[in-house]
Amino acid sequence: MLFSRKTLDLPTPETALKGRPDEISTAANHFVNGHALKGPYPEGVELTQVAMGCFWGVERLFWTRPGVWVTAVGYGGGVTANPTYEEVCSGRTGHTEVVMIAFDPKVITYQDLLKIFWEGHDPTQGMRQGNDVGTQYRSALYTYGAAQAQTAQASRDAYTSALRARGFGPATTEIKAAGPFYFAEAYHQQYLAKNPAGYCGIGGTGVVCPIGVGVGV
Numbered sequence: 001m002l003f004s005r006k007t008l009d010l011p012t013p014e015t016a017l018k019g020r021p022d023e024i025s026t027a028a029n030h031f032v033n034g035h036a037l038k039g040p041y042p043e044g045v046e047l048t049q050v051a052m053g054c055f056w057g058v059e060r061l062f063w064t065r066p067g068v069w070v071t072a073v074g075y076g077g078g079v080t081a082n083p084t085y086e087e088v089c090s091g092r093t094g095h096t097e098v099v100m101i102a103f104d105p106k107v108i109t110y111q112d113l114l115k116i117f118w119e120g121h122d123p124t125q126g127m128r129q130g131n132d133v134g135t136q137y138r139s140a141l142y143t144y145g146a147a148q149a150q151t152a153q154a155s156r157d158a159y160t161s162a163l164r165a166r167g168f169g170p171a172t173t174e175i176k177a178a179g180p181f182y183f184a185e186a187y188h189q190q191y192l193a194k195n196p197a198g199y200c201g202i203g204g205t206g207v208v209c210p211i212g213v214g215v216g217v
Helices: 055-063 085-089 110-119 145-165
Strands: 046-051 068-076 096-103 140-143 174-177
Touching: 046 055, 046 110, 055 068, 055 096, 055 110, 096 110, 096 140, 110 145, 140 145, 145 174
Parallel strands: 140 174
Antiparallel strands: 046 096, 046 140, 068 096
8 A cells, every 4th residue: 555645745754765775776878879877977067957747758858958968867855765666656755756967068058957947847836747746746956066056046036036927826946955866767767769659748748837938047
């Protein structure tokens, strides 16, 4: 009965599933470009993490962009160490579905990535994205360093102001320093490249920011 009921409340460290000490097995290389998922990455490449709904479609939004060295899907923002997909879907890990992006800021800036992030989903929905409901679908930015944190906060403020001006609710996007990124199972990595007709909640069913484009970050 572990996964029979999904909650929209985040667990506490005391109520979360305990996880395991060993990493879940994942793919070694990116299915599309062949780069190592876990590095090493070229000098100058930076990392960030984004969550904006089902990570299959989210990952494809980013791996296609020039300057993105590698993407990987996984779990972050929660409590449980080395969770499985089924555990994350139970709502008892605190994690959301995350895409880790390794990018060259000389080619694509963090601001560029934020523009894709905000305009690629609806950040006002709380613990859901479209028809996908649960804590693992919440919108989030997990940042590396003070500069990313400040830029992410400023961008959320700008989009929230634009949303309110158009009669929408505020962005519910969670912003905090990146914690551990737990790589998802191998079959999830670059899923839509392996399964072109697969489900895609982002960019496939029209789930986008309700204010459209044109907000500066």
